[in-house]
Amino acid sequence: MSHPPASAASSTWAPGALTPAPAAASRLRMLRSQTTAEILMTLRKGEQLLLSLVIPIGLLVVLTKASFIEVDADNRADFYVPGVFALAIMSSAFTGQAIATGFERQYGVLKRLGATPLPRSVLLQAKTLGVLAVQVLQLAILGAVGLALGWEPRGSVLAALAFIALGTAAFSGLGLLLGGTLRGMTTLAVANLLWFVLLLLGGMVFPLSEYGALADVLQFLPTAALAHGLRALMIDGVTSGQDLVVLAVWAVGGLAVAARMFRWE
Amino acid sequence: MTDTALEVVDLVKRYGGTTAVDGLSFTVRRGTVLALLGPNGAGKTTTVEVAEGFRKADAGAVHVLGLDPRDPALRARIGVMPQSGGGYPAMPTGEMLRLTASYHRDPLDPAEMLERLALTDVVRTPWRRLSGGQQQRLSLAMAVIGRPELLFLDEPTAGLDPQARRATWELIRALRRDGATVLLTTHLMDEAENLADEVVVVDHGRLIAQGTVRELTREGSTEQLHLIALAGLDTASLTAALPDGAVARETSPGRYVVDGKVDPALLTYVTGWFADQAVLLEDLKVERRTLEDVFLDLTGRDLRT
Numbered sequence: 001m002s003h004p005p006a007s008a009a010s011s012t013w014a015p016g017a018l019t020p021a022p023a024a025a026s027r028l029r030m031l032r033s034q035t036t037a038e039i040l041m042t043l044r045k046g047e048q049l050l051l052s053l054v055i056p057i058g059l060l061v062v063l064t065k066a067s068f069i070e071v072d073a074d075n076r077a078d079f080y081v082p083g084v085f086a087l088a089i090m091s092s093a094f095t096g097q098a099i100a101t102g103f104e105r106q107y108g109v110l111k112r113l114g115a116t117p118l119p120r121s122v123l124l125q126a127k128t129l130g131v132l133a134v135q136v137l138q139l140a141i142l143g144a145v146g147l148a149l150g151w152e153p154r155g156s157v158l159a160a161l162a163f164i165a166l167g168t169a170a171f172s173g174l175g176l177l178l179g180g181t182l183r184g185m186t187t188l189a190v191a192n193l194l195w196f197v198l199l200l201l202g203g204m205v206f207p208l209s210e211y212g213a214l215a216d217v218l219q220f221l222p223t224a225a226l227a228h229g230l231r232a233l234m235i236d237g238v239t240s241g242q243d244l245v246v247l248a249v250w251a252v253g254g255l256a257v258a259a260r261m262f263r264w265e
Numbered sequence: 266m267t268d269t270a271l272e273v274v275d276l277v278k279r280y281g282g283t284t285a286v287d288g289l290s291f292t293v294r295r296g297t298v299l300a301l302l303g304p305n306g307a308g309k310t311t312t313v314e315v316a317e318g319f320r321k322a323d324a325g326a327v328h329v330l331g332l333d334p335r336d337p338a339l340r341a342r343i344g345v346m347p348q349s350g351g352g353y354p355a356m357p358t359g360e361m362l363r364l365t366a367s368y369h370r371d372p373l374d375p376a377e378m379l380e381r382l383a384l385t386d387v388v389r390t391p392w393r394r395l396s397g398g399q400q401q402r403l404s405l406a407m408a409v410i411g412r413p414e415l416l417f418l419d420e421p422t423a424g425l426d427p428q429a430r431r432a433t434w435e436l437i438r439a440l441r442r443d444g445a446t447v448l449l450t451t452h453l454m455d456e457a458e459n460l461a462d463e464v465v466v467v468d469h470g471r472l473i474a475q476g477t478v479r480e481l482t483r484e485g486s487t488e489q490l491h492l493i494a495l496a497g498l499d500t501a502s503l504t505a506a507l508p509d510g511a512v513a514r515e516t517s518p519g520r521y522v523v524d525g526k527v528d529p530a531l532l533t534y535v536t537g538w539f540a541d542q543a544v545l546l547e548d549l550k551v552e553r554r555t556l557e558d559v560f561l562d563l564t565g566r567d568l569r570t
Contacts, residue, residue, distance in 0.1 A: 013381075013439035020445050021412040023370035024341040033367035041355060107392075108350030115317050115345040117368045117411070119337070265319075 024117030031122050031129075038130030042096060051195060052091035053138055056084040057145055059205055064149045071207060073235055081146035081153070082230035083204040086223055088138040089164065090202070093131050093171035094178075095195045101179025102187030111265040131172065135164070155233035163233065166247040167226040173254025174222070180262035198223045222250040270295045270415050270446040271316060275325035278311050278470075285311040287470035288325070293463075298437065298447040300461035302454070302556065308470035309450040310348055313417050316448070317345050330415060341369065344413035346404050348420050352392030358399075359388040362406055369411035378406045382432060397424040405433060409440070416440065418449040422456060434460060454556040466560060473563045482554045490523035490535065493548035506538040507531065527551055 024030075042048060063069065064076045073079040104110050113123060143151075179187050200206060201214075202223030208215040218224055229243030271293040278286040286308040293299040301309045314320045316327050318334040327334050330342055352361050362379060366372035379385050382402040387395060395403065405421055421437070422430045437447055437460055451457055457464045458478050466474040466481070474481055496518035503513040503521075511525030511534075525531060532549075539546045554562075 012435065013443075016443055018373070018409070018412070018436075018440050018443040018445060020414040020443070021371045022342040022414050025368055025370050030368055033364060037353075037356070037360070037364050040360075041353060044355060103354055107352065107354050108347060109353050111319065112345065112347060112351035112407075114319065115340060115343065116365065117341040 027119070027122055030118050031126055034118065034123060034126035035129045035133070038126050039133050041100065042092070042130060042134050045096075045100075048091075048096045048099070051095055051192075052088055052134070053141065056088045056091070056138070056142055059087070060084045060142060060145055061149065063205060069206065069210075072209070073231075075150060075152060077146050077149040077151040078153075078235050079231065080205060081142065081151045082234050083227045084142050084146075085139060085164070085230055086167065086202075086204045086227035087199065088142055089135060089167050089226065090171050090198065090204075090223055091195065092134050092138060093168045094175040095191045096134075097127070097131060097172060097175035098179040098191040099184075099188050101176060102182055102191075103184040105180070105263070105265060106184035108265065114264060128172065131168065135168065139164075153234045155237040156239070159233055159239045160230065162244070163226060163229045163247070166244065166251055167222065170222045170226075170247050170250035170254055173251060173256075173258045177254060177258035177261060180258055203227050220246055222247060225250075268294055269328075270297075270330060271299075271448060272328040273312065273316070273325070274327070276312060276315060276322055276327060277324035278308070278315060278320065279323050285470050286315070289467065289470065289472055290325075291465045291472065291475060293446060293448055295446050296441065296444050297462040298441050298449065298460050299463045299465060300457035301448065301450040301465050301467060302452065302457045302560075303450075303467040304452055307467045309467060310419055311470075312467075313419050313448065313450060317343070317417055341411065342414045344408035344411060344416040346408035346416070346418045346421060348423070349400070351404055351407070352395075352400065354393040355391045357389045357391055358384055358395065358403055361392060361403060362410060365407045366410045371412060372410050373412060375406075375410060378410060381436070382406055383429065398426060398429055401425055402429060402433070405436070409436065413445065415446045416448070418447060420450055420452075422451070422453070454560075458556055464556065466556075466563065468564050474559060478556065481556060481559050488527040488554065489552045490525075490527055490531070491548075491550045491552050492521040492523065492535070492546060493519060494521065494539065494546050495519065495544050498542070498544065503535075503538050506541075507534050 060080050064080050067076070071079040114120070175191070178191060182190065198204070198221065201211065201218055202221050203218055204223050204227040208218050208224060211218060219228065225243040225246035229240045229247070232238045232240045232243070269292050273292070274290050276286050276289045277284065289308065289312060291299070301312065303309050311320065315322050316329055316334055318339070329339055332339055356364070359375065359379060362375040366375050379388060382405065384399065384402055384406070387399055392400065392403070401421070401424055405418065408416055408418065418437070422433050425433060434456075437449070440447060449460070461478065463477055464475070464481060465472060496515075498515070498521070500513045500515055500521065504511070507513065507523070507525065508531060511523055511531060513521055513523045515521050523531070523535065535549070536546060
C-alpha cells in the first residue's frame with residue numbers, strides 16, 4: 001500500500017475541529033456496539049472456536065457413530081447431544097470468558113474502560129449477551145448435526161432453556177472468578193486444564209458410571225448436573241429437580257464469589 | 266463555570282511503606298496545558314491516576330471539573346491516555362477506535378483521526394501486533410476521540426519517532442487552541458518547554474518548582490556566560506576582576522563559564538580582563554538556563570537518569 005509518510009499525514013487541524021463536546025452515548029447504543037465487539041472478538045479466536053464448536057461436533061459425530069462406550073440410551077445421539085450441549089456451554093461461558101477476561105485485565109483494557117462513559121453494568125450485560133449469542137450459534141449447529149445423526153429431542157423447551165440459562169450463569173460466575181483474579185497466562189493454563197479434566201470427569205460425554213464410587217461426588221459438578229439434567233429432560237421428558245438445584249447453587253455461589261473477588265486491573 | 270479545571274490539594278498517596286505522592290498541590294486552569302515534569306518514580310503517574318479516579322487518595326483532595334474524581338458524570342468529560350496498555354489485544358486498530366467513539370454522543374471522525382496520526386496502514390492490525398509507537402498513537406486517539414473537556418495524557422510521546430512526536434505535539438496544541446484543558450506528564454524538558462503554559466516540577470512526590478517555563482528558567486542566577494579561549498587561564502584572577510557574585514571556572518580545557526548576573530557591565534569586565542591579559546577571546550555566548558538546568562539545580566540530579 002502506498003501512503004504518505006507520517007509527516008505528511010499530520011497536517012494542521014482546522015480551528016474548532018477539536019472543540020470539546022463531551023457527552024456519553026445512550027446506554028442502548030453502547031450496549032449494541034459493545035455486544036457486537038464481544039461477539040466479533042469471540043468468533044475471531046480460532047483456538048476458542050476449536051474448544052467451543054469443532055471439538056464438540058467431532059465428539060458428537062465420533063461417539064455417536066462408534067460404539068466403544070456403552071451408553072444408557074437406545075439412541076446414541078439422544079445420549080450425546082445433551083452432553084455436547086453442556087460441553088459447548090462450558091466452553092463459551094467458562095473457558096472462553098475466563099481467558100478473555102484474564103487477558104483484558106492483563107492488557108489494562110478493563111481499567112481503561114473504567115475511564116470511558118461505558119458503565120460497568122453495560123459492559124457486563126454486553127459480555128452476557130455476547131456469550132448467549134455465541135451459544136445460540138453453538139447449540140443451533142450442534143442441534144442440526146444431532147438431528148442428522150438421528151437425535152429425537154423430547155421434553156419441554158422451557159425447561160431446557162431454564163437448564164441452559166442456569167448452566168450459563170454457573171459457568172459465567174466461575175469463569176469471571178478465574179479471569180478476574182489470575183493473570184492472563186495463568187488463566188489460560190488453568191482454564192484449558194479444567195476444560196480437559198471436566199471433559200473427562202465432568203459427566204458430559206463419558207458416562208459417570210465408568211468412574212465407580214467417584215461418581216457420587218462427580219455428579220455435583222456443574223457440568224454433570226447440566227448434562228444429566230438435559231439428558232433426563234430430552235430422553236425421558238423428566239425435569240430433574242436435583243440437577244436444577246445443583247446448578248442454581250453453583251450459579252449463585254460462583255457469581256457471588258466472583259463479585260467479591262473480581263479485580264478490574 | 267469556574268476557571269479551574271483541576272485542583273490538587275495536599276495530595277498524599279502511599280503504597281505500603283513508600284510514599285509516592287507527598288503533599289502535592291497545584292491547579293490547572295481551564296484551556297491551558299500543564300506539564301507534570303519529573304524523573305521516573307517522581308509520583309507523576311500516581312497523581313494522574315488519582316485524578317482519573319483509578320486510585321484513592323490517602324489524604325488531601327482532588328477536584329476534577331469541580332467534581333470528585335470518582336463521579337461517573339466525569340467519564341464522558343475526560344479523556345484518558347494511560348502510560349501503556351488499554352487496547353483489546355486481538356482487536357484491530359480501526360475497530361478499537363470506532364468502538365471507543367461509540368461510547369460518545371458526538372465523537373470526532375475515527376477515519377480522520379487514524380489518517381492524521383498515520384495509523385491508516387495498520388487499520389486492520391490487532392493491538393498486540395502494533396509497535397510501541399503505534400500503540401501510543403492509537404491510545405492518544407482513543408483519549409481524544411470523545412471530544413473531552415479535560416485530557417490526562419501520561420507520557421504521550423514516550424517511544425515515538427520525531428515525526429510522530431511532532432504530530433502529537435500538533436494535536437495537543439490544537440486541543441488547547443480549541444479550548445480543551447490538558448494535563449500531561451513528561452520527563453522530556455523540550456516537551457514541557459514546547460507545549461506547557463505551566464510546568465509543575467515534581468521529585469519524590471513533592472512539588473519542587475512551579476511556574477511558566479519563562480518564570481522557571483529566569484529564577485535564581487538566570488544566565489551564564491560561556492567563553493572559549495586559550496586553555497589554562499587563571500580563573501581566580503578573572504573572578505577577582507569581576508563584580509561581586511560573578512564566578513569564573515574552566516569547565517574543560519579552553520572552555521570557561523561565568524556564573525552570575527549577566528548584564529552589559531559584566532561583559533565589559535570580562536572583555537577588559539582578556540584585553541589586559543592580551544588573550545584573544547574566541548567566543549562569548551550568553552546562555553539561558555533550560556528547564557534541565559533548573560531541575561539539576563533544584564534536585565542535584567539529572568532528569569533523564
